[in-house]
Amino acid sequence: MKVSYFPGCTLKTKAKDLDAYARKCAEVLGVTLEEIENWQCCGGVFSTSRDEVATKLSSVRALKAANDKEQPLVTVCSACHNVIKQTNHQMQTDAEFADKVNRYMAPEAPYGGETVVYHYLEMLRDLVGFDKIKEKVVNPQTGKKIAAYYGCLLLRPNKVMQMDDPENPRIIEDFIRAIGAEPVIYASRNECCGGYVAMESPELAKKKSNAVTSNAAAAGAEMMVTACPLCRYNLVKNGSEIPVVYFTELLADALGVKEDTNA
């Protein structure tokens, strides 16, 4: 199976391991990630304003590139995923916006939001299947009590993201079970870590991330997994008492390819 892949700027710099593990694991699971040529940064945050057009063009270019190859578009970073999925949704539902974008980009065929966007986790669930992952696990993470951290970007706004129940999600928990570990459910898993104000208001970011990590630790978690480089940075920097790792790293470990990945 071949899919288009949008790594995003953070995965090319500060979160190279998130990217490297993702590629390696996909290989093991029989998925070829074809990186989109000349992709541009998504901008890291989606503007809900209907008159913001220029800032969304890079996302549309990536979506269009995938559409030209008739492939779904896969992202790993929560922020890229959020921005690209929301942009795609706006292309589908806001005719005035889509018209402006198409006039600006002047593609041969206008783009109307046809590409299907998957987060890497959704790819694991819907295209690969957690059962298949379970079969491929050589190094089960037995005994590890792991807290899934969704943050805000993966699930919200639910109307657009449609990834899972936004208040009672299970996709990462199912992933944790698939690799043999035990998920820890805690209420703050879908609360914001304050990542977007990490520069603007470090105190607020610290307060929010501490609330999340202490809630996870109180629930008995030994480790947290996330898909978002900014969440991880924020939680770690603000002194999480338990380790915070990328879900792809755990997956690589479970599939037995962690060591031979050049992260």
Add this chain to the structure above:
Amino acid sequence: MQRIGVFVCWCGSNIAGTVDVQAVSDALAHEPGVVFSTNYQYMCSQAGQNMIKDAVAEHKLTGIVVCSCSPRMHEATFRKTAAAAGINPYMVEIANIREQCSWVHKDMQTGTEKAIILGKAAVAKVNLNTPLTPGESPVTKRALVIGGGIAGIQTALDIADAGFPVDIVEKKPTIGGKMAQLDKTFPTLDCAACILTPKMVDVAQNDKIRIFSYSEVTDVKGFVGNFDVTIKKHARYVKEDICTGCGACTEKCPMKKVPNEFNLGMDNRSAIYIPFAQAVPKVATIDPNYCNMLKNGKCGVCSKVCAAGAIDYTQKDEFIEEKYGAIVVATGFNPISMDKFDEFAYNQSKDVITSLEFERLTNAAGPTAGKLLRPSDLKHPHTIVFVQCVGSRCDACAEKGKEYCSKICCMYTAKHAMLTRDKYPDTEVYVFYIDVRTPGKNFDEFYRRAVEEYGVHYIKGMVGKVTPEGDKLKVQASDLLANKQLHIDADLVVLAAAIEPDKSARPLATMLTASMDTNDFFTEAHPKLRPVESPTAGVFLSGACQGPKDIPETVSQAGAAASKVIGLLAKDKLTGNPCVASSNELMCNGCSTCERVCPYGAITYENKEFRMPDRTTAIRRIAVVNPAVCQGCGCCTVACPSGAMDLRGFANSQIIAEVDAICK
């Protein structure tokens, strides 16, 4: 050709003041079919009516046109006159020359011209009238009540009181419904069991009432006065007539780990069980999903300990067919699932509960024997947060919850808060509200007492997130009046979950062809004037199946539904409205369009054999209107693509004749 008599009324000067009645009767005398035309001061008077009768005899009239006041006023009068004179009452038409002519116009010439045209239209219509006879159908003098909660119980008792037999079908092993689960009832705080269980006993002892418990309606055929209903009685593996309800079996049953639905899963029961002490019928039931004997043939303890020998592992589901004259729907409600509202952590903490669960927690017969202990560690909670409107009043585009107000939550939350403060004054109680809605006798006074006398903290705002951490529930909420975000460490959070109709209501509505709204509440025949009747004749509504209701409202609606049923069953025969739709079988092609628009389910289809011109026979599907069910709105006549459907008394040809007469 008709022989029509025209009778123009002066109505004193009411008509004659603005309409030249002589000119009208003269003008109409020359209309086709008219053989007699006259005018008189008061057509509706005895003398006027006699004038009509005499004219019928003298001129051998077959049709009558009365130009007078509105048909809403005296149509019935003149139809009776016609019948007395030996003419079919439906051969009478009224031209409304008072309310819609003389009273709204001032000028004699204008009024007269219009009156003539209206008269001509009526004459044109009568020319095409046909004699109509209302159909008659017998009434089976027995009522069916579906649902055995307080609504069904009250309806059944009231019907039985009037002397008619009633059957109650209840899907649970006992009647009693939601009210049996409640602790106290607002605003008087009398205990629910104390006022409900005597009624349940009344039902059991009433020789006019039969209870089909652990049963459901699986099929309904027929129409008002003549329903044929199939009831499925689930096998309870206990002979109902022999079981004494002693409870020895439930005590000895080794399978004790079955979630107890009566306590909403907060404790366990045995596989053979009696839902609660005052159950009616007080008969044990074996839960086949948990009974080892039924699952793998190993056990049989209950059979051994039953002194009466009531256990029967071979019992099968039983189907009962019965005839009814009227059906009352009383299927009630349930709280909605809290799955989509997990920001309140209902699925994450045992100490986040719904209000119905709170009722069980405070009920003396509940899992904690009435002591307010929180489910997780059975400790006494010191801080309790109540959240109102959970899932009520949601916008459709929010994709979760219900759009309506659940109506009962403000009052029961005030009750819970008040009772908690009364029994446990050391407990801090917070109620987060959007609006407090307490219309009802002594309701607002009750809520104010909770605040003023019992010191419940009512906070205008909403809870945004509940985070269980350690043994606390961290509640994050807004206080809109203080413009603050509050953080409360609570021990117990109680959610006032929205209520929704029972899931069994939708398939039942389909069986009954009774209409429902988008929320699956049954629709009433008229929202103001016929609130306890379904638009489907013979089907009546009782309780929360029609919309959210508290107990006083439910009981009054139950009584109202019963009185409507009694009114129906008191009749020996039902006389229909003869102005109903009928289908011309030669033109009908059985396309089902009419069936889909009929709000009453009056149209069915049958396969009928036709002789074709080439002497072969063909079987064609044709529409058949049940005149006992059709109410004569005529919607189907317009929907029919082949023009096969027509309405008696308001036929296409008749209305077109009126149009032509007016436009001539």
Add this chain to the structure above:
Amino acid sequence: MQVKEYKPLIVAFCCNWCSYAGADLAGNNRLNYPADVKIIRVPCSCRVNPMFVLRAFQRGADGVILCGCHPGDCHYTSGNYYTRRRMALLFSMLDYLGIEKERTRVEWVSAAEGAKFAATMNDFAEKVAALGENKRLEDLRCKR
């Protein structure tokens, strides 16, 4: 040259339960509206076949109005919803054929709204009168 004063001819279909009673109430309260309006009683506004409307225009009516119970108040539960949808289609087709939208109308009048009935009829008659005679659909063979 003397021109005969133009009087529009208006056919009003009123449902038996709400609008016809509303028209009666207008009478009871002696509220005036033009005599050009002639009412035909039907059980429900949904009884009005588009054919009746076309027939009226063919026979020289200048305007046709349907009155029914308010949405949600239909005596037969849902009849007026059908009316609303059917007439929306019919009226737009008539508009296409040259029968101006002002010549056709669906109005909800309850049994308590005598004043609304009279006001509606006054307004409708005035608008139709302003348009002049209906020429487009009239069948000259039916000319009075």
Add this chain to the structure above:
Amino acid sequence: MHNKNQYLQEELLRTSGVNPKKCMRCGKCSATCPAYDEMEYHPHQFVNMVESGDIEPLLNSKSLYRCLSCFACIDRCPRGVEPAKLVEAVRLAAIRKQGANHLKADDVPAMLDDDIPQQALVSAFRKYAK
């Protein structure tokens, strides 16, 4: 009441797609807001104040830069009002003015550390500067 901000108000409602009339004043947006204590005006006030045309104070408020864009208020609003979209619209109205950028490139180096992901930087520019 004369509304001197009518043009701005219409613009905000148009670009955000928010209909403040749907709000039933329950305050759940503010109850769920993780940045509440850092905000001078809270999510429900954004809805209220834009509806009543009282927009000036919002434009000048630090609250605009404290919203985490976590969309909790959007998902949890029972009426589908989506307050965060309004916050965003007001923020854009503020920073689109000449020289009104909230984040200046010169200030950035001091905010960085070795580990901060690019994501934080680009999103800050998106949110706080034009």
